[in-house]
Amino acid sequence: MWPKRRRAATAFRVWLGVGAVLASAGSAEASEKGAAVVGPGDASLEAVYDFHIGGLSIGEAVLRVQTTPETYAGEARMQPRGMLEMFLSGRAEAQAQGARDGLGAFDPHYYEARFEGKSDAQTLVMTLEGASPVTLTVEPPEKEPNPHAAPWRDQIGVLDPVSAIVASFLPLSAGNVCSRTIPVFDGSRRYDVMFTAPDPKSGAPAPRWSKPLRHCMGVYERIAGFPPETLRDERYYVFDIWFEEGDGPLWRPVRLAGRTRLGYAVGSLRE
Secondary structure, eight states: OOOHHHHHHHHHHHHHHHHHHHHHHTOOOBOTTSOBBOOSSOEEEEEEEEEEETTEEEEEEEEEEEEOSSEEEEEEEEEEOHHHHHHSOSEEEEEEEEEEOTTOBEEEEEEEEEEEOSSOEEEEEEEEETTEEEEEEEESOOSSOOTTOOOGGGGSSOBOHHHHHHHHTOOSOGGGTTSEEEEEEOSSOEEEEEEESOOTTOOOOOOOOSSOEEEEEEEEEEEESSOHHHHHHSSEEEEEEEEEOOSTTOOOEEEEEEEETTEEEEEEEOO
């Protein structure tokens, strides 16, 4: 059995990974450095997502976004619910701040994530410059660090998970909603989330929503920081996602859905 601290670290990254996939699902097109690019303007919102597998509740995510033409900030909180709470007690919270240049490119500066369990807690702090990590600390340190942690070459030109969340609601244009890729690094693992036109054979039902929706196919690609057998056998995860055609620059992910070993997984925006 894993030591408590290792279990906390694993839970911590699983939940932030959920938020990162959701975040990247709406993120803007990558720039040459990998940072997301959006149009000018201010935005402020809060969104709550409920997650289910096989119709059973497993958790919720609360996302908060604030941007100006020069700066941005974001917060994310992930809480397991229902059957998942039996195996993964605790919660994950994260925040990030950074700057935006004259073209709207995101330049992440600071990322902090914390996992709190019933008997332990762990905090990760990462500073970035030029869309790449500069410092990374984990307190308390993991007794068994990830032996497959992403090498430095795979950490260049990335967004942290929360910076991706901030960018998620501000695509560059309506035309690139289903044509983009964003690189993410969570302090140990490196992955891409890609969006293309929907698969006509998907068969996934569209959610009922009060505004028009844009349907895309998402592909979660593991790049580095995962066991070799995972990269070999489970490198890609494909899912469907629908974006709300909002008023102005905001495009909120309304639902993402994909098959898992435990059943059909669905994340839905709470109205």
